[in-house]
Amino acid sequence: MINRVLLLAAIVGIIVFGVLPVGAEDEVKRAFTDHTEEFHKVWVHLLWDIGIIGGIFLILSIYFMFAYRRKRDDQIGNGPKFTTMGMILGWALIPSFIFMADDFYLSAQGWKLWIDQRTVPENAMEVEVTGQMWGWEFEYENGAISDNDEGLVVPEGRPVVLRMKSDDVVHSFFIPRYRIKEDLMPGRVTYLWFYPKDKGEHVFTCTEFCGTNHSEMWGKVKVVSQEEFDEWSEKNKG
Amino acid sequence: MIKEWLFTTDHKRVGILYLVGSLAAFAVAGIVALLIRWELTGIGETIGGVGPDDYNFWLYFHGAAMILAFLIPGLTGFLANYLVPLMIGAHDVAFPRVNAFSVWLFWFAIVIALLSFVIPDPPDIMWTGYPPYSSEFSPGNTAFYVFTVHLIGFSSILGAVNFLCTVIYMRAPGMKWNQLNFFVWTILGAFVIQLIFVPVLASSVTLLLTDKYFGTAFFVPANGGDVLLYQNLFWFYSHPAVYVILLPAVGVMMEIISNMSKNPIFNYKAAVYGGVWGVVVLGSDVWVHHLYTSGLADWIRIGMMVTTLIISIPIGLLIISLVGTLFRGSIKYSTGMLYATSNLFLILVGGLTGIPLAMTSLTLHLAETYFVMAHFHFIMGIMATFAVFAGIYHWFPKMTGRMYSEKLGVIGFVLNFVGVNLTFWPLFYIGFLGMPRRYYDYAMFPEFEPFQVMATVGAIVVAVSMALNFYNWIVSAIFGEKAPENPWGSNSLEWTHCQSPPGPGNFPKLPKVSSKWHPHEYKPQVIEWV
Amino acid sequence: MFAIRMFITSIPVAVVIIVITCRLAEASYKPTESDIDPGILAVDEEKALGYRFNRQTGFINDSGMPFRLGDLKGKSAILVFSYYTCDGACPAFNADLGRLLLAVDSLGRVELGKDYKVVTLSFDKNDGVKTANDFRKTLNFPSKLNDNWILGVFEKPEQIKPFMSDISYRFFWSAQDNMFLHPNAFFFLSPEGRIVRILHNTTADSKDMELALVDTMFNRLKPSQIITMAISFCYSYNYKEGKYGLNYPLFFAMGSLLTGLGALGIGLFHFIKRGKSKEMST
Ligand code: HEM
Ligand SMILES: [Cu+2]
Numbered sequence A: 001m002i003n004r005v006l007l008l009a010a011i012v013g014i015i016v017f018g019v020l021p022v023g024a025e026d027e028v029k030r031a032f033t034d035h036t037e038e039f040h041k042v043w044v045h046l047l048w049d050i051g052i053i054g055g056i057f058l059i060l061s062i063y064f065m066f067a068y069r070r071k072r073d074d075q076i077g078n079g080p081k082f083t084t085m086g087m088i089l090g091w092a093l094i095p096s097f098i099f100m101a102d103d104f105y106l107s108a109q110g111w112k113l114w115i116d117q118r119t120v121p122e123n124a125m126e127v128e129v130t131g132q133m134w135g136w137e138f139e140y141e142n143g144a145i146s147d148n149d150e151g152l153v154v155p156e157g158r159p160v161v162l163r164m165k166s167d168d169v170v171h172s173f174f175i176p177r178y179r180i181k182e183d184l185m186p187g188r189v190t191y192l193w194f195y196p197k198d199k200g201e202h203v204f205t206c207t208e209f210c211g212t213n214h215s216e217m218w219g220k221v222k223v224v225s226q227e228e229f230d231e232w233s234e235k236n237k238g
Numbered sequence B: 001m002i003k004e005w006l007f008t009t010d011h012k013r014v015g016i017l018y019l020v021g022s023l024a025a026f027a028v029a030g031i032v033a034l035l036i037r038w039e040l041t042g043i044g045e046t047i048g049g050v051g052p053d054d055y056n057f058w059l060y061f062h063g064a065a066m067i068l069a070f071l072i073p074g075l076t077g078f079l080a081n082y083l084v085p086l087m088i089g090a091h092d093v094a095f096p097r098v099n100a101f102s103v104w105l106f107w108f109a110i111v112i113a114l115l116s117f118v119i120p121d122p123p124d125i126m127w128t129g130y131p132p133y134s135s136e137f138s139p140g141n142t143a144f145y146v147f148t149v150h151l152i153g154f155s156s157i158l159g160a161v162n163f164l165c166t167v168i169y170m171r172a173p174g175m176k177w178n179q180l181n182f183f184v185w186t187i188l189g190a191f192v193i194q195l196i197f198v199p200v201l202a203s204s205v206t207l208l209l210t211d212k213y214f215g216t217a218f219f220v221p222a223n224g225g226d227v228l229l230y231q232n233l234f235w236f237y238s239h240p241a242v243y244v245i246l247l248p249a250v251g252v253m254m255e256i257i258s259n260m261s262k263n264p265i266f267n268y269k270a271a272v273y274g275g276v277w278g279v280v281v282l283g284s285d286v287w288v289h290h291l292y293t294s295g296l297a298d299w300i301r302i303g304m305m306v307t308t309l310i311i312s313i314p315i316g317l318l319i320i321s322l323v324g325t326l327f328r329g330s331i332k333y334s335t336g337m338l339y340a341t342s343n344l345f346l347i348l349v350g351g352l353t354g355i356p357l358a359m360t361s362l363t364l365h366l367a368e369t370y371f372v373m374a375h376f377h378f379i380m381g382i383m384a385t386f387a388v389f390a391g392i393y394h395w396f397p398k399m400t401g402r403m404y405s406e407k408l409g410v411i412g413f414v415l416n417f418v419g420v421n422l423t424f425w426p427l428f429y430i431g432f433l434g435m436p437r438r439y440y441d442y443a444m445f446p447e448f449e450p451f452q453v454m455a456t457v458g459a460i461v462v463a464v465s466m467a468l469n470f471y472n473w474i475v476s477a478i479f480g481e482k483a484p485e486n487p488w489g490s491n492s493l494e495w496t497h498c499q500s501p502p503g504p505g506n507f508p509k510l511p512k513v514s515s516k517w518h519p520h521e522y523k524p525q526v527i528e529w530v
Numbered sequence C: 001m002f003a004i005r006m007f008i009t010s011i012p013v014a015v016v017i018i019v020i021t022c023r024l025a026e027a028s029y030k031p032t033e034s035d036i037d038p039g040i041l042a043v044d045e046e047k048a049l050g051y052r053f054n055r056q057t058g059f060i061n062d063s064g065m066p067f068r069l070g071d072l073k074g075k076s077a078i079l080v081f082s083y084y085t086c087d088g089a090c091p092a093f094n095a096d097l098g099r100l101l102l103a104v105d106s107l108g109r110v111e112l113g114k115d116y117k118v119v120t121l122s123f124d125k126n127d128g129v130k131t132a133n134d135f136r137k138t139l140n141f142p143s144k145l146n147d148n149w150i151l152g153v154f155e156k157p158e159q160i161k162p163f164m165s166d167i168s169y170r171f172f173w174s175a176q177d178n179m180f181l182h183p184n185a186f187f188f189l190s191p192e193g194r195i196v197r198i199l200h201n202t203t204a205d206s207k208d209m210e211l212a213l214v215d216t217m218f219n220r221l222k223p224s225q226i227i228t229m230a231i232s233f234c235y236s237y238n239y240k241e242g243k244y245g246l247n248y249p250l251f252f253a254m255g256s257l258l259t260g261l262g263a264l265g266i267g268l269f270h271f272i273k274r275g276k277s278k279e280m281s282t
């Protein structure tokens, strides 16, 4: 019975660490087409990175778990003895350096992407976002106003920067499609920017717990053509 | 009999009281988790008459109870109390009455937490309790949250002082630091963290309380308070708190893996001084990874990304020791060992999915989604829980003098392992696609419904296995066969030098250990009695 | 034993301290009456925070050179609105600002010129290079201020109103008093040109000015400024009073942390001492 359990664990493990990165890669490729491409790259790098580390450890453990089962009742283990300082330090420092190298590699990748994510392009269209329990209000440069039913309407092909604050509690504005979110709170102003390259509709929603109707605080980002946008914003003025 | 248990100062009984309390909390919070999962199977209202407010209260209770009343007391209350004095060869802890007092505090905390089921305005502020919601806007009773935290916090500070003194002053004659059981080291690390950081949490929730009920404005921005400060203070404690959970969990795994493969711990010194103490030292300056999208300055977030990633070094050393201990071992599988070895998989999944969450730029997308939820359930909700279960099974013969049913145990384990994987893998997936956590409803993502259903099916499987486990423990404790003195062939003092269950005072005579002895060496050795 | 006794005695002490400080904190939070007229003379702070003035609008400075706010790229700035033919309030207001900034400079942590600049813009369409020049003469600043202080007028008068309307900065000509009525506010701009803080000369002192300047630079830490940043953590801004106050919760938390560390430290000290005396006796 125990053998079967182990076998099952082995199969699950191999599927998870072997297939997941590959499958997920397709999934993310489909989802990213614009400035979030860099995010995609980092994400896939990372999946390989953790997939390989996890795979090595997992395969080793599963192999050990099978190979070193007890054969005789009075048998004891024959593991390595760490008697010399060299051995202790070697087995501590060498892996540490490998992990540290990987940490710095990932930090560098993440940092680069972070700078892109936080540097707002000069020509971005500015929308003022106010969060309240439980809805959003959007105010455009020309005075047009919108809310979560109407949606966050933006023209295609121009970066948008959201200047965000809250009237009451902490909320968080999240657009899964553009891989961004940031909290809104009273007394501070926060930013977010994204690049709606192509027309389409995407969900935005609140991701910081804010009370009863937290899960109702959602709507759609509507990316439309410039003409449609101009017409819309004229209509919604004031 | 009841009085004897209530007023006991014996560390073993105190430990059992902790066990009963924390398992009770686990059971209630687990049933609540089932309700939550059931509610999520469909879009909109799924359980008739259950609105978002009920859901939010359940979620508050589930989170707060699982962490504050199950994992922390289960690992640093039950296991530490039961095992540490036995492992170091002491008659009891240093301050037995203080110990009894801390278990009372813990029980009061559980009563207060449970009372929130009957009061008209149960707290709904989640276990994190962020202001201004918790301090100004919540219709719920924030005080219940604050008092629960106070009681449990005070209880663990007392526990910390007690156990640090016990290990420092009451080791068996001749026992050197490098001869300590690995579990004892992890408990030391966990209690050092508790001693330093719990006061910070206690003072910040106190300020929350005065804000809500006495009209102060510590966290109200209009009057000069700082909204973000509470979040910082909360995580300044609560991140180290996850190591309070992780370290003893790894300690239990290490004990069992070493014992059941009859192998010394792989690079014991590196795991203790690099792993355990590395985590304690580095763990205090990474808290901002919970605040990557909270509007803090960009450079703070980047700085803490680097420190957070660096934590992988001590954790890596611990994992190397865990896996390495299997190498050339003589492995025998018991239910406890199955839980411990499957934990290798869980700690890898939970730990490695923490790496994208450490990177600010990826967390900009992943924060506050089901991805985070699945991550912390793997490392904490499952890995640490499995460690508690492994501990219960492994030391069951010690605590009761009887054997549990291995067959039921293994069936329970299989269901449990399959169930948790079924529950949480789909949540990684929809989390990556954007499903936010703490959502009563997900009308914006109708396509996630099948995954939610799958998770609920998994949760039901888990519930069945839990029922089996509880049944196994209760029935075996009363009717189980008599257990042999040292069923696992351990070399640790609690197995070699005292009966099962140990009598008052633990050891007939205080054991004395020679410099050749080590709890994780499996050669026949001469052990002297005083 | 000693450690735990110390620890337990410290608890009531801590409780007393906390209660007293809570009282004090509560008392200090009583909103004070402000004496500035809240109507016209205030800017809508709620709307203005985070706002970015048009970076492309053209100005001409008092030596006749064109410039835009976008040219300040990478430096914080303090922006004020005045008009140059004013003979009372405006020069006084600018002079106030100059005095405060000299005081900030003397604290030595944030430096005018190196870390930030000052820009005065006139909202009067009749102002030109000449009146700006005269205004500079009236101010008669020391060179430190003079060199880093830009006086500007709008290139195109029709841009004056739109430039400020978004933050509802209102001003109008009062024929009766023969002068403009307008809010006297210091706008603190981040290196990206966004409004981070708004202070008033009636309430702000040099400490507030310095903290507000640090707020503008906060996202661009230079390692040399680490102490300045640490100081700014100790204060938080009070919107009601328009001033910075001590960040009490932080001190509570620090106190608590010290309690924990102290308990551990005392314990360790005791342990090491005991170890030594044991060695000596054997
Ligand atoms: C297999 C049993 C469990 C199931 C089915 C389960 C299910 C869930 C669900 C559905 C949520 C919240 C979903 C949402 O965000 O709306 C949740 C949250 C949570 N769970 Fe569990 N859980 C289980 C075990 C545990 C355990 C053992 C722990 C112990 C650490 C735990 C700790 C938490 C925490 C801390 C939260 C977050 C609460 C919050 O958002 O404030 N869970 N769980
Ligand atoms: Cu919300």
Ligand SMILES: [Cu+2]
Binding pocket: B238, B239, B240, B242, B286, B287, B289, B290
């Ligand atoms: Cu953390």
